[in-house]
Amino acid sequence: MNHFERRRDHIETLEDLWRKESIFLEEIFHKRNSLDVNDLMKFNHFVYLHCSSLVGNPSVRSQDPGRHLHESLTVYINSRLRHISNELETFTNDEELVTVYVCYWREFWKACEELDRACGYLNRNWVKREQFEGHAHIHEVYRMAMIRWKELVFSPIDSGLVTAITLLLKNNVRRSVLYQALQSIVELYANDHNQHVPVPKKIENVFTADVVRFYKSETLSEFQTIVYSKAYSDFKHFLKYACLAMPEIEKEGEFISFLKDNLDMELEQAIKKSLSGKEYIQAFMNMRRGPLERALRNHKKLLAVIDQVCTKAINGTNQQRDPIALLNIYCNELMIKNNLSEKAINDEFKRIIEVAYFLDDKDKFIYHYGRMLRIRQIKETSASDGNETTMISLMIAKFGFVATERLRKLLEEMDKSRDVSQDFQNHLNSKGIKLGFDFRLKLFENRERTDNFKLTLPWELQGTVEEFRSFFRKSHSLRKIVFNLEISSGEILCNLGQSTLIFEVSTLQMAILLLFNHQDRFTVNDLVDRTGSTIEAVQPVLDLWTKKKLLITNGEFVEVNMNFSSRKRRHNLNTVPTKSRKVDKKEDDLAEKRKFQTDAAVVRLMKKYKTLAHSQLIELVIEELKNLFTPKIVFIKDRIDALLEKDNPDFERFGNNEYRYVS
Template identity: 25%
Template structure:
């Protein structure tokens, strides 16, 4: 059918007749909720009738149907009436005691696209604003309370969607959009001024639950806590940043034997894998595997040590440096699965070097061709104080151990001499010495310089018999946090470029816009890629001659083998 003839002969007359018919009718005023409901029900009936008639008798005329809907909206929702209705809906949405009234009005509204779209916006805004208002400073500074508060917010508004809007998928999507905007807006503590990312807060929440001694989880509510984690994880945009924090905290739990349950660790990793795929969790799984293998390796080494190096072992025991058959445990880690910083060179004390050399000989006899690097910055040990009447045990880092063992030789050292004997870099040495001075185990009369004399506090006394001196400094923690975020963001460059090459290698030829769309689809499970970055790396790959623009269509790209 000729569209011009159809429009002039039928459509224009049909629409005019429809408009005249409804303009001539009388409609109830909307000065109360009951009247509003009556009006909306009547309008919904008219919409339903007209749309169904058009679909039956004009099935091929999509434009007529669209024009008809616009006409009906103009008739029944002129600007003044539309604003009154939206204002009424806004009041009902914001007053949570009136959501039952909203549920009644929703029945006709769900058939009225223009009003339904407006209500969707109101719900999205309401969820976001109410959630923001519920966050206080004390929550921001407590990952446990923060995550459980925002999980409760999720449950509350999810219930609203189910009960008020009968689980309508458009309203589920609107709720998800408002909630995702809220949780991914990094909260800022008003008291400290520190901005915390959701990725870090969620990782700390996981760490709190999975550490030994945590009172935050009991056997009977682990599944509930697991659900909390996965709910928030599902909304998290920066899953790659979260993984950096999670991997760092898992490293500490595993190396320091602080994990409350291997089963809990594996269950959570499995949930992450279900959400993001094998590659996302492969390093975590290797970390767990490394720890298991290391336990067996330590037991094998102890047997080897007893049978082969009995004299050295007895000598070490006699010096009270290490104790019993459990004096040494080792964790051998796969280098590409753990977040390490490269260790600086230090001079190991003879007490420790003997054990390290023995283990190296043992390990390389089993695994020829491998290389062992001592990660002393992650190692720790225990020392016993023998110069006091009361016996004390000290939990120390390797660096602290190096310094304290020097006092077996002399009771006074200058800072410069300590540095010469240990080769600990200057900045780190001063930080460690300040911590030991604060513990009162070492003393110095001077402000700390290279020439300062450090003395052993021979009259040392403490109420505790076991002292943990191996505590991280807050400035270093904050520096490490920013480093982890930067590392994740930097990795995105390679991930985006790899995705671009992978897609183009498969498709060979693709429109620029479709390439961007496919990259976003592939990467959204880990992070939300920035479109400007994708465009930037497309240009870089064109310059590197991975891609080429079509000579006749600049929007089409070809992959160059």
């Protein structure tokens, strides 16, 4: 086949594809039908074939097929627009002119939006390559269509249309139609060849001040209507050109204030309706990943309002439930469930972290997560160690290594505990020791004070504990082992009459039950003395068991109900809250840690910058600590004063309102 024949086949192939594409163009432009998903995919496929199927032909330049499509589309659009232009030039009545213009514009704009979606491959590849090679007259399909409209439809009637809009506005006629006409003109100015003059300047040069004020007031009204009604389907398009004509939309003012107030109310109502941690998370996600967020993605200052609203909502002081507790409870529910897919659980973890990032007290969330992780590890309630690792990896990525250091160490200690447990079992086997019960050990770094929880272990466990201490001292001489008896638990078999029941109990509850192996009844004081505990810890246990009829009391003595029976063989008795002062101490520890972290941040920043104004130092400290917590300005000021009062301060006051690092 010679060159001429190959060229002819090439043209025939492109013409055949164009005929197939023209069918969809008629649907969009002539019949004014939106393409369904299947037709849109077919149109996309034909565009792809049109641009790329003949690239391997040595007689065809790689850009030629795309040029054929782009030129064919231009000719098709020109043909339609000349027909519209000829009709508009026949109108002499101002109101008819504006009304028909807007009607044609709305139809054409919608059709061009559809066409641009179908020509995504052409825009991303052929047009981009042409522009890269310096062909500035080549534009993406939508902009090309807007330029053709401006040259063929708007330019021949621009004077008459501008005059008609001005006169009709003075007579207060068809204001909504006038606004749509102005919107179209703004869009044309934003897409035309002349990009050196800003859109607001073009509008002011063409229209009177009254028309400009009308456009701005109607834009605000339209903005409010869309936000209030939540009809965001065209919001992205509306904002794109509204912001080009009115840059003030993205500045602090009426637009942002209205958006913020409306979203505040919307999120507050959603939170009030949420009954679970999952619903609470979803209330934030509907705003963070909804149609409004997608519409605002190209407008960073407006998009930032969503973050501001989420931050305000989650840190509000008048909330019915503590968000930190709610998020951690939901984390715990996910960790102990095994009926969800790995992907579903990971998705929920990501959503939790995304919401938790809005907390001012991020360190408090991380801290309480660590406590619940520790309990899950000791009680072996985690459905998957992989899920625990995934969640902490997400925290590290979002909050940083410093904030999550303790969580990482907890996982490391979990791995070490498996090795220690196996070594201890080998130790027992080598000495021929048989315990007669399952003694499972969990080894963690001891960072929590347990001095406010007292308990004397039953003699059945004491020997094993001492044996473990002896083993541990020999193999880990540099480490101290501390048993956390307050949150330790186990299972115990209880033979009552003809029934053998399994009780899930805390170590304290186990100690109480084992005492009844040696004596039938005790006074409450006897139980307190023999367990080495307190009346505040023992009494709630006895009250619960008496209520469940496991114990019988005659006022002075307590004894086991040997006639206790139940359909269930297994009972969870480990549900009694332990009264202690530990919570207060934990909060104190966290407060002290924050002081240390703030002091370190202040000194680190002063060492880096040498000289800083007071306001600069405050801003930098807040930015430095944002992944841990959001310190109050008063708190930072107090820490600065405390550092200055040291015997050998790292920095000093300099001038009226500055600090200077002392090298």
